[in-house]
Amino acid sequence: MTEFLGLYNYWIVIFLMMTGFYIVIARENLIKTIIGLNIFQTSVFLLYITMGKVTHGTAPILKSSHGGESHGGKSHGAEHGQDLHAATEGHIDLSVDAVTEIYSNPIPSVLMLTAIVVGIATTALALALVVRIREEYGTIEEDEILEMDRNS
Amino acid sequence: MMDFIVIPILALLAATAVTVARIRNLWAAVMFTGIYSFLSASWMLILDAPDVAFTEAAVGAGITTILMLATLSLTPRRHRKSSRLSSEDFEERPSKSPVIPLLIVTITGCALVYGTFDMPHFGDPNAPIQVYPEPSFVEKSQPDMHGLPNVVTAVLASYRGYDTLGETAVIFTAGIAVLLILRKNTDDQGISESPPLTGENA
Structure with missing residues (x-):
C-alpha cells in the first residue's frame, strides 16, 4: 500500500486532467469547451512540476551571492570531490563551506513557463474564433451550429 | 506540517474542477476557472516552482479570465440560453446523456493510473528526471550568468534562449491571428458589432 501512496501526485493530476477532458467532450458550449481545455492544460503543468520536486528540496534559487569569477573557480573545485553525492541526492549546491543545499529540478519549471505563455496564445486565438462563430451563427452552442450547417 | 496546507489545497482543487464541469452558468464557470488557476x-x-506559480497566477488566473470575460461580453446570450442560465445553474440538459463521456473519461483515467505504477515516487531524488541532465549545471549557472541566483531564469533566458525567442514568435503570430479574425467582420459588415470589436483589438 505504501509503495502506491508515493504516487498520489500523479493521481490527483490525472483526476484534474480527466475532469478537463470530460468538459471538453461532454459540453456543447464552445466557451465551456475552452475552459475544459484550460483545466486540462493546467493539470499538465502540474504533472511536470510535481515530477521536478525533490523531497526536502527548495526552490532552485542559489543561496550564495558571490561574484561570478571567484565563485566559479571554487565551486568547480568542490564539484569533483562530491560528484557521487550530487548524483544520489539530486541537485545540490556545493557552496564554499560545504553546506549542501538540495534544490528541486529547475527544468520542468522552465518548460512550463514556456507552455503557460504558449497556452494563453492558443486560448486567445480560440476565444477569438468563438467570437467570430457567434457573429456568423448567432450562437455558441455546438449542436445548434451543426444543425444550422446541416439545414443549409 | 506541510500536509495541513497541501491536502486542503488539493481537495479544493479537485472540488473546483468538478464544479467547473457541473456548473451551467458561464460567468460562474469563468470565475471558477480563475480560482482553479x-x-x-x-x-x-x-x-518549489515559484516562477511558474507567479506566471500561472498572472497569466492563468489574470489574463485568461479577462479574455474569457471579454469573450462573454462579445457573445450576448440569446433567449434559449438565457432561460437556461438564469437560476438552474446545475441543471443537466436532458438532451444529451453524460454516460458515454463519463465512460470514456473513466477508461482513460484508469489507463493513465495504470501507467503511473512504473513512475518514480513523488520527491524521489533518484528519479531519472533528477539524475539524467547532469545536475551540475545548477551550480555552474551562477558563474555563467555573472552571479544570477535564479536557475530557472538562467535556463529560460540563456541556455534555452532560442526556445524563448520561438515562444515570442508564437505570441506574435497568435496576436496577429486574433486581430485578423476579429477585424474581418468590420470589413465585411461593419455596422452593428464594430465598436466592441475595436475595443477588444486595442
Whole structure:
C-alpha cells in the first residue's frame, strides 16, 4: 500500500486532467469547451512540476551571492570531490563551506513557463474564433451550429 | 506540517474542477476557472516552482479570465440560453446523456493510473528526471550568468534562449491571428458589432 501512496501526485493530476477532458467532450458550449481545455492544460503543468520536486528540496534559487569569477573557480573545485553525492541526492549546491543545499529540478519549471505563455496564445486565438462563430451563427452552442450547417 | 496546507489545497482543487464541469452558468464557470488557476499556482509554490506559480497566477488566473470575460461580453446570450442560465445553474440538459463521456473519461483515467505504477515516487531524488541532465549545471549557472541566483531564469533566458525567442514568435503570430479574425467582420459588415470589436483589438 505504501509503495502506491508515493504516487498520489500523479493521481490527483490525472483526476484534474480527466475532469478537463470530460468538459471538453461532454459540453456543447464552445466557451465551456475552452475552459475544459484550460483545466486540462493546467493539470499538465502540474504533472511536470510535481515530477521536478525533490523531497526536502527548495526552490532552485542559489543561496550564495558571490561574484561570478571567484565563485566559479571554487565551486568547480568542490564539484569533483562530491560528484557521487550530487548524483544520489539530486541537485545540490556545493557552496564554499560545504553546506549542501538540495534544490528541486529547475527544468520542468522552465518548460512550463514556456507552455503557460504558449497556452494563453492558443486560448486567445480560440476565444477569438468563438467570437467570430457567434457573429456568423448567432450562437455558441455546438449542436445548434451543426444543425444550422446541416439545414443549409 | 506541510500536509495541513497541501491536502486542503488539493481537495479544493479537485472540488473546483468538478464544479467547473457541473456548473451551467458561464460567468460562474469563468470565475471558477480563475480560482482553479490560483489554487494550482498555490500548489506549484509548494512544489518549489515559484516562477511558474507567479506566471500561472498572472497569466492563468489574470489574463485568461479577462479574455474569457471579454469573450462573454462579445457573445450576448440569446433567449434559449438565457432561460437556461438564469437560476438552474446545475441543471443537466436532458438532451444529451453524460454516460458515454463519463465512460470514456473513466477508461482513460484508469489507463493513465495504470501507467503511473512504473513512475518514480513523488520527491524521489533518484528519479531519472533528477539524475539524467547532469545536475551540475545548477551550480555552474551562477558563474555563467555573472552571479544570477535564479536557475530557472538562467535556463529560460540563456541556455534555452532560442526556445524563448520561438515562444515570442508564437505570441506574435497568435496576436496577429486574433486581430485578423476579429477585424474581418468590420470589413465585411461593419455596422452593428464594430465598436466592441475595436475595443477588444486595442
